[in-house]
Amino acid sequence: xxxxxxxxxxxxxxxxxxxxxxxxxxxxxxxxxxxxxxxxxxxxxxxxxxxxxxxxxxxxxxxxxxxxxxxxxxxxxxxxxxxxxxxxxxxxxxxxxxxxxxxxxxxxxxxxxxxxxxxxxxxxxxxxxxxxxxxxxxxxxxxxxxxxxxxxxxxxxxxxxxxxxxxxxxxxxxxxxxxxxxxxxxxxxxxxxxxxxxxxxxxxxxxxxxxxxxxxxxxxxxxxxxxxxxxxxxxxxxxxxxxxxxxxxxxxxxxxxxxxxxxxxxxxxxxxxxxxxxx
Numbered sequence: 001x002x003x004x005x006x007x008x009x010x011x012x013x014x015x016x017x018x019x020x021x022x023x024x025x026x027x028x029x030x031x032x033x034x035x036x037x038x039x040x041x042x043x044x045x046x047x048x049x050x051x052x053x054x055x056x057x058x059x060x061x062x063x064x065x066x067x068x069x070x071x072x073x074x075x076x077x078x079x080x081x082x083x084x085x086x087x088x089x090x091x092x093x094x095x096x097x098x099x100x101x102x103x104x105x106x107x108x109x110x111x112x113x114x115x116x117x118x119x120x121x122x123x124x125x126x127x128x129x130x131x132x133x134x135x136x137x138x139x140x141x142x143x144x145x146x147x148x149x150x151x152x153x154x155x156x157x158x159x160x161x162x163x164x165x166x167x168x169x170x171x172x173x174x175x176x177x178x179x180x181x182x183x184x185x186x187x188x189x190x191x192x193x194x195x196x197x198x199x200x201x202x203x204x205x206x207x208x209x210x211x212x213x214x215x216x217x218x219x220x221x222x223x224x225x226x227x228x229x230x231x232x233x234x235x236x237x238x239x240x241x242x243x244x245x246x247x248x249x250x251x252x253x254x255x256x257x258x259x260x261x262x263x264x265x266x267x268x269x270x271x272x273x274x275x276x277x278x279x
Contacts, residue, residue: 043069047114051122055198082196117141146231
């Protein structure tokens with residue numbers, strides 16, 4: 001029987017040619033109701049929407065988004081509420097509210113359905129969007145998605161990493177513990193945190209039962225598992241496939257921890273492009 005887990009190639013992936021005029025990155029404010037969404041967009045082709053980790057902005061995806069645009073995709077990166085210039089209610093909200101922001105961005109393009117790629121916390125919003133707005137979602141990519149349950153001590157690591165009031169050294173120690181392998185530069189994540197988004201996302205998750213979003217409707221899922229992610233140890237690599245069956249493909253990315261995106265951008269892009277080609 002073929003293994004459920006595919007292992008991503010370990011060789012480096014070279015970036016494509018310089019972006020053409022068609023791939024020029026743009027940025028605008030998208031408005032609906034009392035919400036303003038700071039949206040970064042680039043490329044032409046089928047839609048991919050990228051959602052960042054908790055408390056971080058979507059500029060984390062600059063390299064990956066550029067490579068996906070070069071591969072022939074239209075890549076949208078809505079900043080979460082409270083990050084950069086995105087605004088909207090930050091209290092009394094649930095995951096459904098954050099998913100509605102994503103759904104609005106997809107519907108506005110009038111070119112869906114989209115693949116939604118959510119990194120860490122962002123995969124929860126991707127699942128919620130697929131649950132509440134199935135007509136807009138072609139599939140979702142879980143990038144460094146934590147296991148269904150993980151040690152509470154890791155939550156403290158996330159908050160310490162994000163706390164800009166602390167000196168750099170304890171924050172770097174937290175980043176190395178929870179996000180980066182020793183050989184990788186954890187300092188790239190000393191910046192890029194959005195405290196208002198971090199607080200709002202925590203509140204939204206607390207106000208929403210995990211069962212409301214976890215199954216992600218019925219869409220196909222690609223689970224990109226960092227080989228050394230403390231949030232998803234080896235014994236849980238196949239958790240998503242065990243729960244949701246053959247609609248889940250699992251790919252393990254070698255030489256990566258929970259940050260994943262800055263650690264192995266080429267492997268991430270290769271895995272996403274290969275999976276979308278089979279949808």
